[in-house]
Amino acid sequence: MRIGELARRTGASERALRYYEEQGLLSPARLPNGYRDYDERCAVTVRRIRILLSAGLGTAAVAEILPCVADDTVVLAGTCPELREGLAAERRRIDAAIGDLTAARDILDSLVGRPLYGPAAPAA
DNA sequence: ATTCTCACA
């Protein structure tokens, strides 16, 4: 199938599909006219790519994880032990980010409850 | 009608 059909079937834009290829995530064959020729496997791969990307992973990480994914959408981390630490590290980064966001929200909450603007504050 | 590559008011 060509890029248009794959885009419709996966929900990814044609632009994204070409980008995935540029990032080494997909390697579609080429028709004699230069058009990309995707097989069924690509449809499955694109769905996995989108899931991984939506998890906040970058294309570099996706490229490493992709070959470690079995026929289902389950990542067989056990098959690629090196990925375990990398994914664990990513998880820790997310935890840290959540902590930062929570702190930021708390500050915003305190501002709403005790505005710093409005009537001039008494001279310090 | 579709896809391709390249470039960015």
Add this chain to the structure above:
DNA sequence: TGTGAGCA
């Protein structure tokens, strides 16, 4: 990643 240009 979107969008548009200029081709094939």
